[in-house]
Amino acid sequence: MRNKFKAMFAAAAVATTSTSVQAEDKKVNVGILHSLSGTMAISETSLRDVLLFAFDEINANGGVLGKQINPVVVDGASDWPLFAEKAEELLVGDKKTAVTFGCWTSVSRKSVLPVYEKYNGLLFYPVQYEGEEQSKNIFYTAEAVGQQAIPAVDFLLEEGVKKFYLIGTDYVYPQTTNLVLHEYLLSKGVPAENIGGGSTKDSKGKVTSVGNYTPFGHSDFQQIVADIKKFSASGDAAVINTINGDANVPFFKEFAASGLKSEDCPVVSFSLSEDEFRSLPAKQLVGHLGCWTYFMSIDSPANKKFKADFQAWLKKTDVTGVVKEGRVTCSPMVLSYNGVYLWKKAVEKAGSFDVDKVRAALQAGISFDGPGGTVTSQKNHHLTKNVFIGETLENGQFEIIETIPNVVGEPFLKGTFEKK
Amino acid sequence: MQKLHQVTLTILFLFSMLSFSSADTADKEARTLLSRLILGEKDNQESALDALDGNGSKIIETFYKVGRVGDVYKCANDDGSFTVYYKDGEFYYNLLDGNQVTEPDNLEKARLGRSAKKKLSKLADFVYIYSPIDQERIDAVHKFGGSQKPEFIELIRRNIDKQPNENLKQAFQESLEISLLKNGTHEEKLNAISYLSDMGSSLSVDFIKAVKLDSEAVLNDEAAEEEVKAEASALTKASDEALKSIESAEQKKELVQSVFFGVNRGSVLLLVSFGLAITFGLMGVINMAHGEFIAIGGYTTYVIQGWFASAYGVDSAAYEWYFVVAVPAAFMVSAFFGVIMERGVIQFLYTRPLESLLATWGISMVLQQLIRLYFGAANVAVASPTWLEGNVNVGGYTMAYNRLIVVPVAIIVLLVTALLMKKTNWGLHIRATMQNRLMASSLGIRSSRVNMMTFAFGSGLAGLAGAFLSQFDNVGPMMGQTYIVDSFMVVVVGGVGNLIGAALSSLGIGVIGQLLEFFYGSVMGKVGILFGIILFLQVKPGGLFTSKSRSLED
Numbered sequence: 001m002r003n004k005f006k007a008m009f010a011a012a013a014v015a016t017t018s019t020s021v022q023a024e025d026k027k028v029n030v031g032i033l034h035s036l037s038g039t040m041a042i043s044e045t046s047l048r049d050v051l052l053f054a055f056d057e058i059n060a061n062g063g064v065l066g067k068q069i070n071p072v073v074v075d076g077a078s079d080w081p082l083f084a085e086k087a088e089e090l091l092v093g094d095k096k097t098a099v100t101f102g103c104w105t106s107v108s109r110k111s112v113l114p115v116y117e118k119y120n121g122l123l124f125y126p127v128q129y130e131g132e133e134q135s136k137n138i139f140y141t142a143e144a145v146g147q148q149a150i151p152a153v154d155f156l157l158e159e160g161v162k163k164f165y166l167i168g169t170d171y172v173y174p175q176t177t178n179l180v181l182h183e184y185l186l187s188k189g190v191p192a193e194n195i196g197g198g199s200t201k202d203s204k205g206k207v208t209s210v211g212n213y214t215p216f217g218h219s220d221f222q223q224i225v226a227d228i229k230k231f232s233a234s235g236d237a238a239v240i241n242t243i244n245g246d247a248n249v250p251f252f253k254e255f256a257a258s259g260l261k262s263e264d265c266p267v268v269s270f271s272l273s274e275d276e277f278r279s280l281p282a283k284q285l286v287g288h289l290g291c292w293t294y295f296m297s298i299d300s301p302a303n304k305k306f307k308a309d310f311q312a313w314l315k316k317t318d319v320t321g322v323v324k325e326g327r328v329t330c331s332p333m334v335l336s337y338n339g340v341y342l343w344k345k346a347v348e349k350a351g352s353f354d355v356d357k358v359r360a361a362l363q364a365g366i367s368f369d370g371p372g373g374t375v376t377s378q379k380n381h382h383l384t385k386n387v388f389i390g391e392t393l394e395n396g397q398f399e400i401i402e403t404i405p406n407v408v409g410e411p412f413l414k415g416t417f418e419k420k
Numbered sequence: 421m422q423k424l425h426q427v428t429l430t431i432l433f434l435f436s437m438l439s440f441s442s443a444d445t446a447d448k449e450a451r452t453l454l455s456r457l458i459l460g461e462k463d464n465q466e467s468a469l470d471a472l473d474g475n476g477s478k479i480i481e482t483f484y485k486v487g488r489v490g491d492v493y494k495c496a497n498d499d500g501s502f503t504v505y506y507k508d509g510e511f512y513y514n515l516l517d518g519n520q521v522t523e524p525d526n527l528e529k530a531r532l533g534r535s536a537k538k539k540l541s542k543l544a545d546f547v548y549i550y551s552p553i554d555q556e557r558i559d560a561v562h563k564f565g566g567s568q569k570p571e572f573i574e575l576i577r578r579n580i581d582k583q584p585n586e587n588l589k590q591a592f593q594e595s596l597e598i599s600l601l602k603n604g605t606h607e608e609k610l611n612a613i614s615y616l617s618d619m620g621s622s623l624s625v626d627f628i629k630a631v632k633l634d635s636e637a638v639l640n641d642e643a644a645e646e647e648v649k650a651e652a653s654a655l656t657k658a659s660d661e662a663l664k665s666i667e668s669a670e671q672k673k674e675l676v677q678s679v680f681f682g683v684n685r686g687s688v689l690l691l692v693s694f695g696l697a698i699t700f701g702l703m704g705v706i707n708m709a710h711g712e713f714i715a716i717g718g719y720t721t722y723v724i725q726g727w728f729a730s731a732y733g734v735d736s737a738a739y740e741w742y743f744v745v746a747v748p749a750a751f752m753v754s755a756f757f758g759v760i761m762e763r764g765v766i767q768f769l770y771t772r773p774l775e776s777l778l779a780t781w782g783i784s785m786v787l788q789q790l791i792r793l794y795f796g797a798a799n800v801a802v803a804s805p806t807w808l809e810g811n812v813n814v815g816g817y818t819m820a821y822n823r824l825i826v827v828p829v830a831i832i833v834l835l836v837t838a839l840l841m842k843k844t845n846w847g848l849h850i851r852a853t854m855q856n857r858l859m860a861s862s863l864g865i866r867s868s869r870v871n872m873m874t875f876a877f878g879s880g881l882a883g884l885a886g887a888f889l890s891q892f893d894n895v896g897p898m899m900g901q902t903y904i905v906d907s908f909m910v911v912v913v914g915g916v917g918n919l920i921g922a923a924l925s926s927l928g929i930g931v932i933g934q935l936l937e938f939f940y941g942s943v944m945g946k947v948g949i950l951f952g953i954i955l956f957l958q959v960k961p962g963g964l965f966t967s968k969s970r971s972l973e974d
Binding site for chain 2: 039041170193198212213214215223224226229230233246249254256257258259261263264279280281282283286393399401
């Protein structure tokens with residue numbers, strides 16, 4: 001009924017304006033800024049797909065404020081400075097966009113941040129990150145450390161885990177996450193010697209880095225796994241894994257080959273979602289844990305509809321480069337999708353595409369019932385959402401073993417935990 | 421090997437059945453309880469798990485093993501009741517009577533909850549402690565000892581003397597002493613500390629630390645009696661010394677372990693770079709597509725694994741042997757691509773090495789893109805056969821089979837190539853051609869054919885490396901890129917044109933790299949080794965072994 005009304009209204013509007021302006025007037029440009037080539041393409045292409053799906057879904061239902069979304073897709077090409085250039089393209093120039101959905105790696109986000117602040121643009125960022133940042137021009141639909149690492153550690157502590165081994169790839173997200181976790185574990189009464197992986201201190205005795213780090217694409221985990229085996233020999237140990245990308249394969253192969261089992265020493269991974277499992281031998285990961293704000297296995301009508309609609313869209317879409325077979329949904333995808341709808345609602349509430357007005361609407365709190373449950377935007381540009389802890393199954397899906405509802409997103413956690 | 425294992429296992433199992441008259445009833449009871457665990461309500465499940473305590477039937481271990489990977493099923497009967505089945509290997513069994521059955525219709529997966537799995541894992545240890553596999557026994561007894569529960573002391577103690585070898589006896593004694601650290605009398609605690617300290621037990625460090633903390637707490641306690649304090653002070657002193665001595669023993673052990681890891685890493689490097697040592701080192705083709713030949717080997721393994729999985733099913737005995745087929749196939753397929761590349765491009769470029777660099781680089785990109793088009797951009801998952809999973813413990817050093825196997829393979833490849841080069845006619849022809857193509861052909865050697873075969877051999881070796889890499893590393897379109905730098909590094913450090921040099925340099929880079937990683941972590945390890953190589957090449961620009969030549973251009 002409402003749609004009909006809208007359509008009539010639009011038709012009336014069309015009748016009164018000249019044809020050349022109509023087409024422009026009925027459309028709003030929306031930017032997608034992801035790597036469609038280079039090393040990150042494997043992960044980021046999925047986000048482009050789900051964003052296009054969300055746009056089509058919205059357009060089919062009458063668009064935003066009566067305007068059809070016109071996607072402007074640009075390729076960051078896994079090249080961080082290029083991200084900034086492409087962001088500028090989206091913010092000025094003839095294809096000026098009202099909002100951008102994009103970025104995966106923290107370094108790409110850091111690269112475009114000054115651009116969005118300079119031109120007062122609006123960016124929705126969908127991938128788990130380390131926090132310690134809050135720009136007025138970015139909305140972080142992503143999991144903050146408090147929505148992933150902290151609940152996971154709480155769960156393990158409840159399970160009776162006493163020793164934690166921290167391991168990650170050497171860059172900003174694992175380093176920062178582990179520093180926060182280190183503080184958190186100490187505040188929970190875990191003694192420093194029960195936090196494995198080593199730590200470095202500066203000359204004043206302040207801890208500057210905790211955990212064992214490997215370069216990107218590391219493939220020889222013999223030493224690290226031997227160290228974990230020794231560490232976990234006394235029992236009640238767990239591994240907190242922030243290794244990124246395909247280095248997880250040799251790690252888990254080595255882990256399993258050394259005789260370590262998930263029952264004795266579970267590994268909680270923060271960077272392995274259903275999408276990554278497409279290229280992992282799941283057998284070695286069975287029983288290990290994951291923590292996200294969405295799992296494909298969530299049993300809710302909203303999620304079922306989302307999955308079915310996405311698969312249907314995949315079938316009929318004619319966008320080039322969309323992989324149609326064996327597709328799964330995962331947290332970064334759903335957080336991208338949620339972002340689009342939050343933006344739509346905010347625009348409708350503000351009654352305008354103006355960035356300042358939309359921001360004010362989002363800051364006041366917009367809720368959306370997404371596939372992973374209700375998400376609500378907060379004043380600090382993060383989201384309140386449900387957190388799930390899942391156990392890996394042999395088919396690469398997760399069985400949800402714990403749900404923590406309505407966890408508030410808080411970017412600044414470093415230094416907030418008192419040492420006991 | 422696998423067969424033999426199964427036979428011994430069965431014999432041992434039968435033997436244990438005979439020796440315990442109650443084993444049969446225990447087995448029956450365990451099966452009933454496990455079935456209740458799957459079919460019962462929540463309370464019922466918990467009580468079933470509790471009732472399994474101390475049962476120790478073989479079926480618990482089997483059930484745990486299949487249950488943790490989701491191979492337990494239930495199936496509705498006509499009367500509305502359920503029967504539980506499990507799948508062990510390729511066959512289905514009825515849980516209650518243990519009989520093998522043909523795959524029943526409408527099987528429904530029955531999931532074991534996380535807590536049930538954890539509990540079962542503990543229960544399975546009662547079986548593993550009698551396992552015919554030493555390592556399983558050791559892991560189990562260590563867990564009993566590490567739990568420090570007084571009820572297990574008797575179990576460990578009465579089994580010490582039954583252990584067939586020293587290694588096992590020591591593991592049992594170690595576990596007993598660890599348990600006594602908490603549960604023993606003062607004398608026993610002191611003895612335990614000295615025993616563990618003497619054997620340099622790394623496992624016991626945390627437990628000795630706990631003793632130290634406890635006794636320090638007593639020392640600081642004003643209200644404690646003098647006698648208690650004296651005991652505590654003796655314990656503090658003993659544990660302090662023990663910790664120091666274990667730590668120093670530990671460091672030595674880990675140093676040796678790093679060297680082992682280094683030998684392993686070196687073997688991987690050798691396998692990966694040996695093909696290049698031939699195509700680049702001997703033939704002088706700067707082969708930038710070497711990495712892609714490795715990837716082709718990896719993908720061949722993946723494809724063959726897929727064939728075996730679809731033809732025989734992943735649980736069948738035949739599937740286990742896919743790797744044996746994949747290794748020669750990987751060699752052949754990569755060699756085939758090598759022939760095409762040599763005939764198509766390289767043969768025109770022998771006199772123009774720099775152009776061969778550009779051409780092979782282009783080919784490498786084409787091959788990468790072809791892989792992407794055909795197999796997709798994402799990595800593919802290659803599963804290891806069971807006989808390559810697991811590990812072996814040699815003198816306290818754990819080594820994974822999938823990596824260990826690379827060491828003998830690298831040695832074999834080295835020996836075969838050396839024999840080929842030095843002892844056969846073909847080798848003679850190769851050496852002659854590589855020294856001087858024109859001269860060799862004027863002496864009647866079909867140099868173009870020799871070139872082709874040598875290039876194919878080098879490419880084939882890269883494929884072979886890819887097959888072995890697939891067992892512990894990623895298989896993806898970019899797979900070759902991660903190894904091409906390492907390969908050139910090995911060949912250049914070893915001295916271009918020298919196969920023994922390549923072997924020594926990969927061993928050196930492997931061991932030094934692992935030692936650096938041991939001391940400074942993996943990031944600095946990698947930086948250190950690159951820096952070291954740059955310095956080394958300043959001193960010896962020709963690498964370890966420089967080929968002596970009278971020609972002017974060298």
